[in-house]
Amino acid sequence: MTTSSWRNWAGTETAEPTRTLRPGDVEEVAAAVTAAAEDGLRVKAVGSSHSFSGIAAPDGVQLDMGALDEVVRVDSKSNQVTVGAGMPLWRLNQVLDAHGLALENMGDIDRQTVSGAISTGTHGTGDRYRGLSWQVQALQLVLADGSTVHCSPTERSELFKAARLGLGALGVITEVTIQATPAFKLQAVERPMRLDAVLEGLDELVAENDHFEFYWFPHTDRTLTKRNNRYSMQEKRRRPTRLSYWWNEGFTENTLFEASNRLGARFPGAVPRLNRVAGRVWSARDYTDISHKVFASPRRVVFREMEYAVPREALPEVLTELKTTVDERGFNVSFPVEIRFAAADEIWLSTAYGRRTAYVAVHQYHRHPHEEYFEAAAEIFDAVKGRPHWGKMHWLDAKQLADRYDRFEDFLTVRDKTDPDRRFANPYLERVLGP
């Protein structure tokens, strides 16, 4: 046991847990939960602390899930893989590679733990694809009373529906069974385009590419579009050279981007010009690689982020309004706005529940003020009943969120049953789910 301060990746949240434990197996998790109850302390399982919101902030017992990172089972008939909840996604990808398998879709990075990623609804892009929680087939959890349970669509199905995207509110997840797919390659085509041309051709761009997304550079009408399409492992396509990898992901997207942001922080008036340069330097390129090497890349420039899921059909109106607001209100925004897509799903607290979705993510460099820009963006997203990413910054509370999720009450019912004393609550959960 140790006592140490906790802070998230972006430095937006800090906490002073009473004690920190690193359980090595499910019995140690159960013992930690029981002992916390005896001491009247709350418990928070913490993954890689990559959430921008206070969702992972521990105030009683912090459970560092990092030691629960073993492969439990690989079923080569069903392609289902069961792993310890604390396994980071980059390691899960190595395990899947070794079995000729892959995650169906991923977000931008692979540093998160499996349980942290599913608990906040982590997603990538693709009009026909859904977030990581959609791939969850079964869970093992330690509940507030110290018991260990399994859940799946056929076993404790109500708990499963809630806990596959459970905000850490229902118990400590110890094992996750994921549906993987046969390994595949992605061909990436990155092209600059004018924003109005992207919006005009949006239906085709989204429909004709497996994983389409784009970055819009505020203060300009420039975007960088990314079209990733799936190919079998046998097809031969061009891999990025070491030099092109270094130039784009190492140098342009990290080193040069950090320098440009530092300059923008010192001279805010230069931000529009810097963005125009960034829009040119992040240039066209084509390459093909194993899926996870294309989906995920390193993120070394520290930023703040708010992301909302908006109804897909509202996207053009939302972006047009965001562009007008940034220009009229004189915000200096040095980070591109990222736009991604997802199919509707049926997970109770999924941001894509019941509707085709576009994700709009606003970012700001950590040395730039973000509050006014994010608040103005939130107003635009709220007007179309947007749903904020649970792991990113936002200001909504339980009353507002209940109105945006059809199954919110069902989730609260499961919470009342499994955690009546709110052993797994923290200030963020009190705000977004209620006391």
Ligand SMILES: Cc1cc2nc3c(=O)[nH]c(=O)nc-3n(C[C@H](O)[C@H](O)[C@H](O)COP(=O)(O)OP(=O)(O)OC[C@H]3O[C@@H](n4cnc5c(N)ncnc54)[C@H](O)[C@@H]3O)c2cc1C
């Ligand atoms: C640079 C960067 C890039 C990102 N890119 C994307 C992206 O492309 N797409 C996207 O959707 N999100 C993205 N995110 C957000 C990130 O995926 C989520 O915030 C994710 O939850 C972080 O995982 P984690 O392991 O760090 O979890 P943490 O932040 O540590 O925890 C998140 C939640 O999970 C709970 N939790 C963790 N482990 C357990 C467990 N074993 N049992 C029960 N609850 C648990 C915690 O209590 C907390 O509620 C990004 C974040 C960063 C910093």
